[in-house]
Amino acid sequence: MGYPPEILLEAVANGLLMGAVYGLVALGLTLVYGVLHIINFAHGALLTLAMYAAFVAHGAFGLDPYAAMIPLAGLFFVLGYLVQRLVIGPASRGDDSNMLLVTLGLSIIIENAMLAIFRSDTMTLRLPYAMSMVELGDVLLSVPRLIGFGVTLLLAALLFVLMTRTDTGRAIRAVAKERTGAALVGIDVAHIYAVTFGIGTACLAIAACLLLPSFYVSPRVGNAFVLVAFTIVVLGGMGSVTGALLGGLFIGVVESLSGLYFGDSLGQIGIFLIFILVLLLRPTGLFGARA
Amino acid sequence: MTIREALPILGFLVVAVLVSLFVTSNVVLNFLVFTLILAIAAQGWNLLGGYGGQYSFGHAAFFGMGAYVSAILQQRFGVNAYPAVAFGMVAAALLGYAIGAMVFRAGLRGSYFALVTLAFAEVLRILANAIEITGGAAGLLISLNLGAGNLQFANRSSFLILAAVLLALAMLMTLAVEKSRIGAQLVAVRENEAAAAALGVDILAVKLRAISLSAGLTGAAGALYAQYFLYIDSNIAFGTWISVEALLAPIIGGAGTVFGPLIGALILQGLSEGTKMLIGKIPGVDLIIFGALLILVVRFPLHRIPGVIAARWRGKGAP
Numbered sequence: 306m307g308y309p310p311e312i313l314l315e316a317v318a319n320g321l322l323m324g325a326v327y328g329l330v331a332l333g334l335t336l337v338y339g340v341l342h343i344i345n346f347a348h349g350a351l352l353t354l355a356m357y358a359a360f361v362a363h364g365a366f367g368l369d370p371y372a373a374m375i376p377l378a379g380l381f382f383v384l385g386y387l388v389q390r391l392v393i394g395p396a397s398r399g400d401d402s403n404m405l406l407v408t409l410g411l412s413i414i415i416e417n418a419m420l421a422i423f424r425s426d427t428m429t430l431r432l433p434y435a436m437s438m439v440e441l442g443d444v445l446l447s448v449p450r451l452i453g454f455g456v457t458l459l460l461a462a463l464l465f466v467l468m469t470r471t472d473t474g475r476a477i478r479a480v481a482k483e484r485t486g487a488a489l490v491g492i493d494v495a496h497i498y499a500v501t502f503g504i505g506t507a508c509l510a511i512a513a514c515l516l517l518p519s520f521y522v523s524p525r526v527g528n529a530f531v532l533v534a535f536t537i538v539v540l541g542g543m544g545s546v547t548g549a550l551l552g553g554l555f556i557g558v559v560e561s562l563s564g565l566y567f568g569d570s571l572g573q574i575g576i577f578l579i580f581i582l583v584l585l586l587r588p589t590g591l592f593g594a595r596a
Numbered sequence: 597m598t599i600r601e602a603l604p605i606l607g608f609l610v611v612a613v614l615v616s617l618f619v620t621s622n623v624v625l626n627f628l629v630f631t632l633i634l635a636i637a638a639q640g641w642n643l644l645g646g647y648g649g650q651y652s653f654g655h656a657a658f659f660g661m662g663a664y665v666s667a668i669l670q671q672r673f674g675v676n677a678y679p680a681v682a683f684g685m686v687a688a689a690l691l692g693y694a695i696g697a698m699v700f701r702a703g704l705r706g707s708y709f710a711l712v713t714l715a716f717a718e719v720l721r722i723l724a725n726a727i728e729i730t731g732g733a734a735g736l737l738i739s740l741n742l743g744a745g746n747l748q749f750a751n752r753s754s755f756l757i758l759a760a761v762l763l764a765l766a767m768l769m770t771l772a773v774e775k776s777r778i779g780a781q782l783v784a785v786r787e788n789e790a791a792a793a794a795l796g797v798d799i800l801a802v803k804l805r806a807i808s809l810s811a812g813l814t815g816a817a818g819a820l821y822a823q824y825f826l827y828i829d830s831n832i833a834f835g836t837w838i839s840v841e842a843l844l845a846p847i848i849g850g851a852g853t854v855f856g857p858l859i860g861a862l863i864l865q866g867l868s869e870g871t872k873m874l875i876g877k878i879p880g881v882d883l884i885i886f887g888a889l890l891i892l893v894v895r896f897p898l899h900r901i902p903g904v905i906a907a908r909w910r911g912k913g914a915p
Contacts, residue, residue, distance in 0.1 A: 344707035396895035401706050402651055406847065406894045409653070413840065413887030417880030425879065524880070528836075532718065535711055574722050577715045584712050585702040 308565065311443040316561045318441075322450035324557020325457040329512040330530050331537035331549040332461065333505035339544025340481040340501040341389075343397075343404040349531025350412035351506055355381055355513035356522045357419055363430055363517075370430065371452070374514040378507040385506025390499040412527075420524040427523040434518065453515035460511060461550055464504075468546075477501055481544070529573075533560075536580035601775070604855065605767045612760035616753035625752035631865040632759035633821050637838060638845035638857035639766045640814030645843065646851035647779060648806045649786030650705070654713030655814050655842040657695070657720050660833035662688040662815025663822040667736050668729060677747035681819040688815020689808045696807035700800055705789070714839065721834035735829030738822060747823050755824055762820065763858065766813050770854050773809070782806055783852070814842060837883075844886055848893055 308316075330352060337345045355377065362373040392411065397403035437448040468474035479487040480497045488494050520526075537556050541548025556576060563575035612632075619625060637659055645651050666684030669675040675683070699712050724730040731737075742748050749755050773779045781802045784792035793799050818838075822828050832838075841864060846852075849860025867889070868882035875881060 344711070346710075392891065396891055402649075403894050405651065405707050405710055407891050409840075409843075410887040410890035410894070413890070414884050417883040417887065420880035421878050421884065532711075532715060574719055577719045577722075580715050581712055581719070584704060584708060585698055 312565075313562075315444045316565045317558055318444050318446055319450065320558035320561030321554050322446065322454045322557070323561065324554040325454040325550075326450075326512055326515050326553075327530070327533055327537055327557050328550040328553020329453075329457045329460065329508055329515070331534040331541070331553050332464070332546060333508035333512075334534045335538045335541070335544055335546065335549040336464075336508070337502055337505040338538060340477055341498050343393075343401070343408070344535075345502075345505070346405060346408035346531075347388075347411035347415065348408075348505070348509070348534060349527030349529075350415035351381075351385070351527070352509045352513060352530055353419055353522075353524060353527035354415050355506075355510045356517060356520075356526060357423065358510070359514050359517045360428065360430065360522050369432070370514040370517040374456075374511055377510040377514060381510035382503040382507040384503075386499045386503035388506070389502035390495065393502070394495060394498060416524050416527070423522075423524065425524060427521040427526075429521045430517055432518050447519055449515075449518035453519075456511065456515055457550075460508070461546065464546065467504075473497075473500060532580060533576050536576055536583065539580065539583050601771060602768060605764050605771065608767070608855075608858070609760055609764045612764075613757060616756040616760075619753070622752060625756055627865060627869060629752060629756050629759050629824060631861050632756070632763050632858075633817050633824065634841055634845060634865065635858040635861040636759070636763050636766050636820065637814045637817035637842045638849075638861055639763070639770055640810045640812070640817065641842040642810075642846040642851060642853075642857045643770060643773065643813065644806045644810035646846045646853070646856065647774065647786065648782045648803065650803065650807070651710050651843070652713040652810075652839070653710040653843065654715070654717035654839050655810075656834045656836065656839040657713065657717040658688040658692055658811035658814040659818035659821070659838045659842070660717070660720055660724065660828075660830075661691045661811075662818030663828045663833040664724060664730055664736070664818075665815075666819035667738050667822045667828055670738055671736060672729065676745075677823065681747065681816070681823065684819035684822075685812050685816045688818065689812030691815075692811020693804060693808040695811075696804045700803045700807070717834055717836075717839055721830050724830035724834055730830065733829070735827060735832075738826040740826060748826070759820060759824075762816065766816075767854050767858070769809070769813070774854065778802060778805060786852075840883075840886070844890055848889060 330348070334345060334348050337343065337348075358377055358380070359370045359373050362368040362377065363370060388411070393404065393407050396407045434448055438445045439448060439451065440446075468478060476487070476492045476497050477500065479490075479492060480494055480501075484494055487497070533556060537549055537552035540555065541550075541552030556579070559575055559579060560573075567575070612628075615628065616625075619628075637655065640658065641652060641655050662681075662684040664684075665687040666677075666680045669680040669683055670677055695713070695716055699709060704712055725733050740748070742750050744754075747758075749758075773782070781792065781797045784795070784797055785799055785802055789799060818833060822833075841861075845860030845864055846857045847860065848863055849858065850856030864886060867885055871882050871885060
């Protein structure tokens with residue numbers, strides 16, 4: 306429609322690459338949802354925090370975002386663990402709307418702390434490889450996004466191994482299925498909750514490092530991702546890891562194509578409309594996982 | 597609702613009028629007008645969220661609708677301010693009904709309701725920023741045309757009285773809802789939706805009425821905001837800030853009480869001004885405190901105290 310096929314193809318390919326990182330953000334969200342049965346509203350703000358952390362790691366220590374990936378993932382795992390253990394868990398006392406409010410409070414704090422420290426200007430890292438492209442047939446692909454795509458798939462595979470082959474993974478799945486039963490056989494549920502939240506947050510740190518070479522940072526950047534991530538999670542089925550990845554790819558393509566046809570500012574609407582439509586049309590499927 | 601039950605609201609109005617007569621500092625008057633506008637928006641949220649237990653994260657949709665419809669009617673179509681504000685309110689209520697009809701019919705509750713309302717507000721924000729009639733990213737100015745006939749006042753104390761009267765009306769309406777059958781049904785829906793349905797409450801109808809009233813009130817606050825500042829843009833009218841503050845004020849001041857939103861709005865704006873005085877104007881610091889306060893009041897639900905005291909005090913007067 307109006308565009309030559311190679312431009313369409315390029316939009317689809319770039320959408321797929323961006324979608325993989327969306328999928329990674331959604332992966333953390335869906336994991337937390339699947340196990341803790343909470344909607345982590347602070348997910349976007351934690352992503353913002355991770356992006357600033359990667360930004361500062363580059364500015365202060367000269368650390369390349371890709372090199373910062375593993376230390377930051379470790380740091381954010383600990384952060385997520387502590388936030389769940391010390392703040393979200395005790396404050397919400399298992400109540401659904403309390404969790405929503407507590408995570409909203411967290412997101413307000415993080416977002417505005419970033420605003421107070423870094424002000425509202427958008428910042429970008431200037432890396433030599435940020436603009437580098439490879440040519441695949443007729444299609445030009447951004448190298449940082451290609452790397453993001455690869456790392457996301459690798460991470461998803463790692464997560465799969467963790468969940469199926471390790472004791473922690475088994476404990477996480479047990480808690481997700483039957484909290485009381487898991488507690489009865491001696492699993493420390495509060496600990497597993499915090500570990501899961503930590504893994505979800507670590508996913509964000511990695512996503513931040515993958516995004517930074519080709520994306521800007523601002524105090525509200527996470528908001529752009531949080532509804533996208535929710536859309537993906539809803540689309541792919543709450544708690545489903547493959548669903549998150551496939552949903553991420555789909556949304557990436559939708560965003561890329563609607564940006565092409567409607568321009569960047571209106572293109573964002575596409576995602577919100579899909580989110581609303583999915584929620585409105587498939588609500589029963591969505592509540593399946595809820596107690 | 598009896599006269600006695602409405603006495604505290606009258607008391608509030610008397611205090612507001614006295615303040616408007618004796619306070620001359622523009623800073624203080626500005627603070628109070630803004631707080632009252634916020635309290636009206638928050639009262640709207642309170643009707644649906646506090647009494648009905650449906651936590652909206654997107655009341656900016658209604659605030660912005662009220663503000664934009666009123667401003668566009670005045671600026672682009674030459675409509676007088678009074679009908680324009682009324683139309684803004686009605687448009688917001690209709691939007692509330694339309695959103696409610698979609699999301700409540702689809703059975704969205706809890707977190708999903710919160711998220712979907714947020715998504716609606718964001719869609720409207722992006723639209724208002726992109727289309728022409730709203731003035732796009734440049735925003736919309738209402739031409740200065742002072743005079744009570746245009747709902748524009750040269751002195752801030754007149755506007756304070758106007759805002760106080762509107763808030764008093766909003767509180768009276770809330771009180772009337774609280775004492776009526778629909779109020780009881782709304783609370784029943786909040787406490788246990790399945791049980792309420794089993795007892796014959798028409799859940800959808802109750803929720804739809806609540807969201808329409810709620811949206812209309814918050815829309816009135818938006819129209820009033822536009823009338824006071826004579827300027828709006830998409831990030832003011834449909835921005836997250838108003839969704840957050842409309843939710844925080846009742847939760848901090850006492851959700852599901854008539855005075856909760858006002859008390860909460862006073863606490864929030866007081867804190868905000870206090871921090872500005874103490875540490876200067878660093879953007880975001882007041883919101884950091886709001887966020888911490890939100891977590892604290894959820895962790896230690898003592899925050900209901902002001903609202904509960906108000907309810908007790910009112911209760912004592914009742915026969």
